[in-house]
Amino acid sequence: MKTSPHLRLRPDVLSRDLLASVVVFLVAVPLCVGIAVASGVPAELGLVTGIVGGLLVGAMPGSALQVSGPAAGLTVLVYEAVTHHGVGALGILVLATGLLQITLGAVGVGRWFRAISTAVVHGMLAGIGLVLIASQLYALVGVDAHGNGLDNLAGLPELVTGSLSGTPALSSCAIGVGTIAVLLLWKRLPGSLPRLLPGPLVAVGLATLAVAVLHPPVATIEVRGLIDSLDLTGLGDVEMLADPALLGVVLAFTLIASAESLFSAAAVDRMHDGPPTHYNKELIAQGAGNTVCGLVGALPMTAVIVRSAANVQAGARTKMSRILHGVWLLLFAALFPAVLELIPVAALAGVLIHAGGKLVPVAMVRTLWREHRGEAVVLATTALAIIATDMFLGVLVGIGAAVVKTAWETSAVRVEVEERDERTTVALSGSATFLRLPLILDTLEAMPKDRPVEIDLSRLRHVDHACRTALEAWTVQDNAGPRGTPDPAPRETALVAAAPSGDAAATERGDR
Numbered sequence: 001m002k003t004s005p006h007l008r009l010r011p012d013v014l015s016r017d018l019l020a021s022v023v024v025f026l027v028a029v030p031l032c033v034g035i036a037v038a039s040g041v042p043a044e045l046g047l048v049t050g051i052v053g054g055l056l057v058g059a060m061p062g063s064a065l066q067v068s069g070p071a072a073g074l075t076v077l078v079y080e081a082v083t084h085h086g087v088g089a090l091g092i093l094v095l096a097t098g099l100l101q102i103t104l105g106a107v108g109v110g111r112w113f114r115a116i117s118t119a120v121v122h123g124m125l126a127g128i129g130l131v132l133i134a135s136q137l138y139a140l141v142g143v144d145a146h147g148n149g150l151d152n153l154a155g156l157p158e159l160v161t162g163s164l165s166g167t168p169a170l171s172s173c174a175i176g177v178g179t180i181a182v183l184l185l186w187k188r189l190p191g192s193l194p195r196l197l198p199g200p201l202v203a204v205g206l207a208t209l210a211v212a213v214l215h216p217p218v219a220t221i222e223v224r225g226l227i228d229s230l231d232l233t234g235l236g237d238v239e240m241l242a243d244p245a246l247l248g249v250v251l252a253f254t255l256i257a258s259a260e261s262l263f264s265a266a267a268v269d270r271m272h273d274g275p276p277t278h279y280n281k282e283l284i285a286q287g288a289g290n291t292v293c294g295l296v297g298a299l300p301m302t303a304v305i306v307r308s309a310a311n312v313q314a315g316a317r318t319k320m321s322r323i324l325h326g327v328w329l330l331l332f333a334a335l336f337p338a339v340l341e342l343i344p345v346a347a348l349a350g351v352l353i354h355a356g357g358k359l360v361p362v363a364m365v366r367t368l369w370r371e372h373r374g375e376a377v378v379l380a381t382t383a384l385a386i387i388a389t390d391m392f393l394g395v396l397v398g399i400g401a402a403v404v405k406t407a408w409e410t411s412a413v414r415v416e417v418e419e420r421d422e423r424t425t426v427a428l429s430g431s432a433t434f435l436r437l438p439l440i441l442d443t444l445e446a447m448p449k450d451r452p453v454e455i456d457l458s459r460l461r462h463v464d465h466a467c468r469t470a471l472e473a474w475t476v477q478d479n480a481g482p483r484g485t486p487d488p489a490p491r492e493t494a495l496v497a498a499a500p501s502g503d504a505a506a507t508e509r510g511d512r
Contacts, residue, residue, distance in 0.1 A: 013317045018430055020316035021324030024067055027310045028199040028329060030453070031355070033221065033340060034348035036069040036299060038136060039078040041087055041134070042223050043340055044229035046070045047333040048298040054326015057289040057301070062282030064275055066261075066268040067322045068289055070299040072355045073124075073260050074133045076149070078299060080390065081249050085240075087297075091233035092240050095294025097253040101287030104254070110262065110280035113424055117402040119375040121139045121263055122361050123233035123382025124256065124395050129359030131387060132352060140176035141169045141347035149387040171216035172346040178210070179203045179350030198310065200351050207347035219345045221466070226333050231297030253300055254291075255395060261286050261303035270307070271312045279448070374405045411435045413460075415443050423452045429459035434466035444474060471495060 028050050038045030046069075082090060104110065134152035138145040138159060145152050147340075182203035187194050211218060240246055265277040282303075289301050311321055320506040332339075361379075368376035382398025387396070411433035424447055432440065443452030447453050454473060457463060475495045 014320065016315040017318055017321040018324060020261055020311050021312040021323040021328065022312035023198065024307050024311045024316075024321065024325040025328035025332075026201045026481035028067070028069055028325060029332065029350055030200040030204040030343075030348065031304075031306070032070055032329070033343065034351045035075050037221060037345060037348055038132070038139070038352050039070075039299060041078070041299065042089065042224050042229040044224065044226050044333060044337070045298045048226070048230070048296060049293050049301045051326050051329045051333065052298065053301050054322055054324075056292055056326075057285045058322035058326055059489060060281070060285035060288060061278065062285040063265045063268060063277040063303065064271055064319055065312055065316055065322070066265055066303045066305075067325065068286065068301050068303045071094055071260060071302040071304050071308060072132060072352060072359065073128050074256060074300055074302065075352070076128055076135065077252055077390075080136070085243075085246060085249075088231060088237075089240055089246065090299070091231055091294050091297035092237040093246060093249055093253060093294070094290050094298070094300045095233055096241060096250045097257065097293055097300055097372065098287045098290030098292070100250065100254045101258055101290060102284050103287075103288060104258070105280045109211065109278055110258075115373075117399070118263075119378040120382050120395065120398040120402050121259055122364060123379035123398050124259075124357040125387065126361060126379065127383035127386030127394055129356040130383065132356035132359070135377075136349040136352045140173055140346055140353065142168070142172040146322050153387070153499060155341050158229075168217040172218045172344070175207050175210065175344050176346035176350040176353070177214070177216055178352055179347045181208050181408075182206060183351065183354045184434045198461030204343060204347045204351060207344055207350075208342050211344045214344060221343050221345060221348070223249055223337055223341045225337060233295050233297060252390075252395070257286065257290070257300055257302045258283055264303040264305045264308060268303075268308045268312060271309065274353075276315070278316070282289050285509060291314065309509045318356060332374075343481045374409065378402045378405055407433070408435055411438065417443065417447075419451075423454055424429070424448065425454045425456055427456040428463075430461060432457070432460050432463040434464060434469045434470075437467055437470055440467070441470065441474065444478075454496055458496060 029047075032046035032050040033043045034046075036043045039046075047069070050069035057068040073276045078090070081093060085093075131149040132150070134156065137156065137230040139153065141159065141318065143159070180203075183199050186202055207511060210216075211220065223330040241250070262277075262282065263277055265279065265282055271277050286301065286303065291303055293299065307325075311325075314321075315323075365376055365379060368379065378398060378401045381401045382394060385397035386394030388394075411431045413432045413436045415426055416427045416429070417425065426444060426447070444453070457468075457471075457473065472495060
């Protein structure tokens, strides 16, 4: 049954939304805090983004059931921005991202994000996941990461051999590995308990309890207080956008946050039978949320598939569930901030390593390699480019690879050689573009020199200017005969193409 406006007036629907909001809140707390810590900003800023995602974006039109907040997919990019430009630049970056998203949604660009190749999106998420895992492995043992993705990956052997020698590192590693083990095993337990309690909450809760009881020498979260963590963005901060590097970060934020949100919306729509997402309105809602987050200096937000799936699976029927989840986050941040100080950093690293692993679509890569090898290449190219460079350039490389793949596939041409009436006919069908010129010209060069040649273009759906020009030039050159040959035997080469508007075929001939 389709969700209707009358549903929100029914007590049974409100009770289901209330239960779903509690489930989403329990999932969101460790993720909001962990993403903030991994991004290099105070833990409270992750909660602020979750609060804005619930109270503001949750109340706006767009998608009825998907939940917004800080996302693991932006962690690496935020960390790089904070490292290079400082925490003070985060507010204006997120604010500019939000305003750009609102503009794109208002002019109707939201629906065009669906045109981005899914291979590029999954490659982007895979690259993010691998970089995130590499950086959080350092946090797992209580040491600082080297920096970018390549440096972190290159330093892993040294991390394994050198960093696990002391008691603090071993204790931290035990906490992190234990957290990952709980996350992997929790859903496999029998009974209803795994459905009632989210795995991330259980894993972090058990790790926190272990630290409180055993007192191992591991680092815990530093708490500054909700108000003290906010850094309001002023008019003077706008001057930072004159830096081209910061504008590149804004474009990267916008592209990744928008694509992730709208692809998440498409996935969530398949999970419920309620109203489908209005993509332009959803992009405006995400932009409004990022605008507010930017004004208070919080993390950028996207729609998050993990929390959204938990919301749907918990039985949510209206947007009230995501609004209430924002209320619970606000109450938690205001009333129980001291609880955060008990959470070990290694446990949050374990949560993010698990989340990063889920971003790497191993099963999809196997399927694509068997059925759509070109898409698998685009996915891998995007992921490797992100690891080797950065998020923005990596996505651009992925989009370029997708365009090249599509151009190559759509320019497929079939070359048929027929011998008849003492004439060789080379018939081309499909689409002849410059990408296929080597194949076409190699075939023509292999034709016998003692027979007339006819190049039949009448079966082509499309022939671009470069290809036609090259064929005409080859025809003229072939008719001219080999240079340095005295009195070459006459041979006639003809280029035959369909005339405009379906007229009879026009033949262009060149005689020596």
